[in-house]
Amino acid sequence: MIIQRAFFEKFSNKYQLDRTNKIRIRNKKSVEPATAGRNTYQTMAVFHTGETLRYAHGGPAFAPWHRIYLLLLETACRAPIPYWDSGLDHDMTDPTMSILWSNQFFGNGDGEVMNGPFRDMRTILGTPVIRNYGTGDSALFTKEGLRAVLSQRNYADIAEPLFGDAFMNSLEGHHNGPHVWVGGHISALNSAPWDPVFYMHHAYVDAVWERFREQQVTNGINPETDYPRTPPPPEGHAANDRIDFRPYINPITNIFAMRNLIANLVRYEPFPTCENTCNSSPHLSCDRARRICVSRERPVAQGNIVSASSSSSSVAMGASRGSAFRVESRSQARAEARGPLPVGQKFRSSPVQDPRNGADTIGTGPAAAQIRQASVQVRASATSQSQSSTQTRVRRDVFQNTTAHGSHQSVSSLERSFTNTFVLDGVVDLKRWVYVPVRIVYTRSPNVQGVDPTLLGNAELANDVCQTAHSGASKVFVASNGLNYYGNYKEFAIIDERQPVSITTTAVGIKNPEFGEGEVLFTSYDSCGRPCRPLCLTSVNGQQKYKACSGAFKISSAAPTMYRNSYKEAIAANLLEELNMVDSGSDASSPPVTFVCGNSNTWPWSY
Template sequence: MSMRSCSALFVVVCVGVFRSSFALLKPIPFPATLQECYEFRSYNMTPSAEVALEIQNFCYRNYKYKQIADGKIWSGPNITKEGLNYIDSLFRRLFIEARQVQTFKLKSKRQKRQARFPGRYRQEVRSPGAFRRFADCLGRLNNDRNRVEGSTVGRNRYQTLAAYHTGVVLRYAHGGPAFLPWHRIYLLLLETACGAPIPYWDSTLDHDMVDPTMSILWSEQYYGNGDGEVLNGPFQNFRVVPSRPLTRDIGTGNGALFTKEGLELVLSRRRFGEISEPKRGQDYIYSLEGHHNGAHTWVGGHLSLDSTAAFDPVFFMHHAYIDAVWAVFREQQIQNGINPERDYPRQTPPGHDAYDFVDFRPYLRVVRNIDGMSNYFADLVRYEPFPTCENNCNRSPHIYCSRRRARCISEERPRTRAMGTRAFGARAMRERVSPGMEENSFAGAEALAVPSDARMRAVSKGPIQGGSKFRASPFRDTRNRNETIGNAPVASALSAFSARVREARVRRDTSVQLKNVTNTHTITHKQSISSLERSFTNTFILDGEVDLKRWVYAPVRIVYKRSFDIQGHDPTSHTHKHLDSACHAVQSGATKVFVGSDGLDYSGTYKEYGIVDERQPVSVITTAIGVKNPDYGEGRVLLTSYDSCGRACRPLCLTSVDGRQTYKQCSGTFKISSALPKMYSETYRDAVALSDWETRNVLELESFDVTPIVTFICDNVNSWPWDYQNL
């Protein structure tokens, strides 16, 4: 990859006179449906590069869905038209409701009388009326007769939704800042399918018990038993693919339920990046995802394994609480003058970039991580305050205020002598709580020491084949006992189930893989530099086939101009200190510009980036983008680009004007053909070398045989970055 800086005068030379060939990528008319969408979404709006990027994303995903629904492009072997329509209907319902809430929000500012909130109101699971409605709707989704894809597919609606949290997609849902927006969208989808708000499980109320395993939640009135196979309660008939009954092993693992101390630590931070992964060392105590891990491992069984966790409905109630904590954190940010919609870390693990898609394959990639941070989704939900003694523990009959500790604590489920009943009464047990609770650490072990039918059933089936466990939480609970069930590698049936709805990922080639090995979970004082060295791992899937030979690489030029925004600030300058901006400088002088290719008549997406010098007024670089190999048939592709500040870049296509080759603004849509001479290479490195004019005399540009067919201009001009004209 080459990099150089040049003056504004040299930019004219850079994009001016070139010899041209339209052999590989030939500009073509913009698809009519895309143009209609662009014009509708931008109608009567002031041009903005950031809004332009949102319009491009929105219109392309709708265009792609229509192509899939019409059977014009590959959609995957496990995606039925009924399944696509179902998932699309959930998103459409979600977006309609979001618009209604925004309208309500706008009207509420104008009117004194408050109308009824049209969104979702999530209560603590033990609050009156909160649990039963949700449990009933999950029962309907889990009914095998209530399928959306037909009996031959082998899963009900709940299992279809639970399958999202399996397989390769987990790396983009965990271990980075995308964790919270990803799961927020996931909760909203399940809630939309269910038709009832998800109650949140405040597990701090259980942790403060003498024996958390005796919480009333682990009774048939709520979650059902937690000591092996779930044999009672509303979730007793739930199954994990392929057919194993839902299993738990509460009071085990190497973590703790969420604690009041952990909540205080998370809320003591100011920036979103401070509570987001990856975290190591002392900073881990501030990680919201880290504290979230504790409940997963404490419940044990299927919930403790990342590939099977979502098959237990407790998953969604636990994550509703994590989302509620994030909502409180966002309110604090607003009070501190920080915009939570734009406070996204700039240095992220692969797949967790602000403008990476929230990955819900095999269905459409609908929103990006930064979209999940927006009030558009946050405003859909309101939360009942966390139970406190001041609010009478939300008036729940199953939560009481401990006078000694001034905290709300969960009531116990009924005890029997076989379960370790003490001679003293229930009230005495409730008040016998100390801050450390070490002296009571035997309680959980004794309560579950007597073998039960549920545990013996679970143990007889052997370790759960669900893969790896969640990482340990920052705090440990010394009361936890040893596991009795254990885990094993993911079952082949579950792997096949996940593989049918996921796309495998491979690296470009061995040399690139070795060159770009990096520990994305380590934070050092050189984070800003190391993050620039990370590469993307593209899927290399084209029409359902993982095959490097199906891809070729075409050179693309980027002209990056540092310029001022409408407030007079330079958004790309490292001296710009507006902390609520999405464009935080890394203080190194380098930043990324991203280029993407999206198939218009084939199923394939590729993403690459170039590194520019943001200290210079203008930087020019060359990178390469993967497109369909025309040896496998001609294709049409849409090329787009944006910088690290979220500004969409304008495409300029090589054309002829009065007999002279020059660049003109275009739509970025191209036809890929195999006509000679070929303007591509089978490898990324060779493609960049094709247009490596860095070492050549800039006065001899006209002698080049191969020139990038498209140049992207990244600046702040006051116009939309697309043009529909034919060249």
């Protein structure tokens, strides 16, 4: 199914009522247990709080993360989210007079939302949605900002973190503007999705990103693989870091969310221009002098407009913030009486300021404890539901009878999965990869309780238990990371924890030296996250022996080669060497690197 996201101001009142009702319905239903006290819409909003914000903002994961987030809400509402092009309001004489801030569309923008389709919505703190439009130091999404973003070629040019003059090209930077300008709940990171305007604004941001991707294709750039890798992105923003909305969808990587198969789920109506008669919207007009479309003003009762020089007056809601009007509304007064909103950090200012804005008379304060609690609860619920959906056989072992570990439950490393991207220097080409056999020697812990003795010196970690499948099988992970090329590869080997020593072999991909010599670092760790010690095959007095090493190699095509052209060949060559261990006099098939995994307190790279 393809989702058609239309321009919000185009359609009739019936269409808008249908779309907003879909959101209101989520406000009356719940996907969590009744004890949680949250409706479906609030649950969706909680995903944009707490620790997750570090992975959703401030780096290249911003656009793909929010793309998946929009699809999640559309799935819950079973309806497309229309996009709000706030630049059409910015180009008005007074953006706060836009028809969008009327009973017909978003409802009032001054203080508590008391009219419009979202007047009955409540936040997880039990308050109405609060706005404070036309305040702060940032402009809406301007045409100047749109041109700056679309003038760039690579995703790294528009993705955070950007500083100085480069910040003008930041997609996330210009996205910040409407958050700050609308004010109230939407101006803070933790509470922004409490206001449904959030999703319509982000639908436009996603539309801008999609137009940027279309330009990349025209310029010969593959938007699926054009993900920033240097300098290293912030935590959570690397290509293979995960976007996690469990239990509603399975986790996916940031780079996966860049794929066309995700982008092709959505189609956007063109941006309104005078050339396309402003998308035939009755709520827009073409400013022929500037050749741009602008929003029409909402109708205002005569008694609701008071000159700045007149005595103060009061209206129920919908007061303008333009320079010619100074009207105090009861909705604004009620919001200000609540004091600063307890929602935490506000969005960073946008690259473009609007001198017409007023001061933020509501403000924000430290985040309420309920916000953090809700964030933890939703993610804990997701983890427990994910675990309960997977049935595993559990053996009775010694630590199940101990007080410290009797109730410990964890997800086995065998149940975790990952996918290699086969991206090398920005190109996906299997011919650019060759495979190196790697031997794993796993030694069982001498501690009969199965507790890692290296953790006992730390009081906080003394009760930690390694995650296992309770079957004896476990994984040891091996990775290759290019030192002079951009590419990484990860593989695992299955070992038997029940044996005193378990030896097995796997293979990892590295750069094919036919495409230039490569330098690579091999690393390994077990399913508890403990690093394994590398041993490299070297010649000592004419004999091949393994010695402790750093795990760094220079790969060339000179004989004897340490790699094979396929994973199968790499594994088969080592298997043959093991089967003929007694009779074989050649070391050509011995793995060039062996990792020893155990509970030694030795620093792995001390050699």
